[in-house]
Amino acid sequence: MTTLDRKACPDCACRTRCLLGRQDEAVRAAWEPHVRERRFRKGEVLQRQGHVPATTQVLKVGTVLLQRRAADGVDRPVGMAGCGQAMGTSALLQRPADLSCVAVAPGRVCEIDVARLQRNGLLGNDFFRELAIDQWKGQALLADWARILHIRGSAGQLAGALLLIADLQRSSLVRLPSHSVLAALLFTTRETVARGVALLTREGGLVRHDRWHGEIVRNRLTELARGQQPGHGAGQAAAGPTAAAAATASTAPARQAGLAGSFSSACTSAASACAPLP
The missing domain is CATH 2.60.120.10 (Jelly Rolls)
Structure with missing residues (x-):
């Protein structure tokens, strides 16, 4: 310690x-x-x-x-x-x-x-009043986690979980829990979580930086958490699956490069904000 x-x-x-x-x-x-x-x-x-x-x-x-x-x-x-x-x-x-x-x-x-x-x-x-507010927020948080299990489909549940994790970490650039932790939370298997993470990445809801870090794309994850089936996003529906896939493939390298720099800067800023004074 x-x-x-x-x-x-x-x-x-x-x-x-x-x-x-x-x-x-x-x-x-x-x-x-x-x-x-x-x-x-x-x-x-x-x-x-x-x-x-x-x-x-x-x-x-x-x-x-x-x-x-x-x-x-x-x-x-x-x-x-x-x-x-x-x-x-x-x-x-x-x-x-x-x-x-x-x-x-x-x-x-x-x-x-x-x-x-x-x-x-x-x-x-005054202290006990703030404590009561904390307890109320804690109950709401547990209710949110329980709500996720009622979302239809494992991809939607995983999308809901990632949105909550982004809120907890106060950033769209998040440290991702292990597949084992997510599987235990969602009452599923690690293999299902691994497939879900890959699917959300293909669907544009999650941009991976490395094994443990990624950017949450809130609008897309929200659509999936509301029950929208993968492969039926607004952009894909308008342009067609082939065109949407081609557009995603052509812009992915530039997007990944830009996000890598922003992710590094965000991590440095977050560490500085919370680090103890010398």
């Missing part, structure tokens, strides 16, 4: 989504000495269902898999969450966590020792 020099809340790119960052200046000033930022590794369990957490955490950089365990004792994915996700908040009410949160990739969290908060009397009405 690596503790980092932490950016103050007003300078944090995650502030508007953060339970702590949304507090007024006086409250943030009282909290600041008790907050530490640390790195976490891929696969680390940041919150475990049934356990009362010792710390409250806010996800600053990265993505986590949300899991729920039922009577069969098996943890099953129910969604993903990104920047601003609060974890360990059940400890503020001395209750066990109702979900497990597992890191999909390395990232960073801001965390506070719950006992220290209670000793210093920092849990006021």
Whole structure:
């Protein structure tokens, strides 16, 4: 576990989504000495269902898999969450966590020792109001993930999942989860996910940069998530399948070259925005 020099809340790119960052200046000033930022590794369990957490955490950089365990004792994915996700908040009410949160990739969290908060009397009405808003947003997020499973066809479900992931990462240039993670979320196989990713790429909904990164083409993915069959996009319907395919083939090299440069710049900017001050 690596503790980092932490950016103050007003300078944090995650502030508007953060339970702590949304507090007024006086409250943030009282909290600041008790907050530490640390790195976490891929696969680390940041919150475990049934356990009362010792710390409250806010996800600053990265993505986590949300899991729920039922009577069969098996943890099953129910969604993903990104920047601003609060974890360990059940400890503020001395209750066990109702979900497990597992890191999909390395990232960073801001965390506070719950006992220290209670000793210093920092849990006021304004804080609990923001906590209630976070819980409401969390329920809506889980409902969105559940909704995806009711989209007709595996390609449409995958398109819906990628749109949500882009929202979580706050960018159309995203780090893609592994096929195993997507398969578990969508209750399908890795092979089906692999075929779906290839199909969405051919359909112009996803532009791959490498194995783990790609650009989400929101309008096209939205059409597929609404149930439009692959191969029946608006442009293809107007010009015919052969002409559309030829146009895509002729413009693909230039588009890939241009996106590669924009992707590199976006990654550099994002890293600079969230990196700790020296």
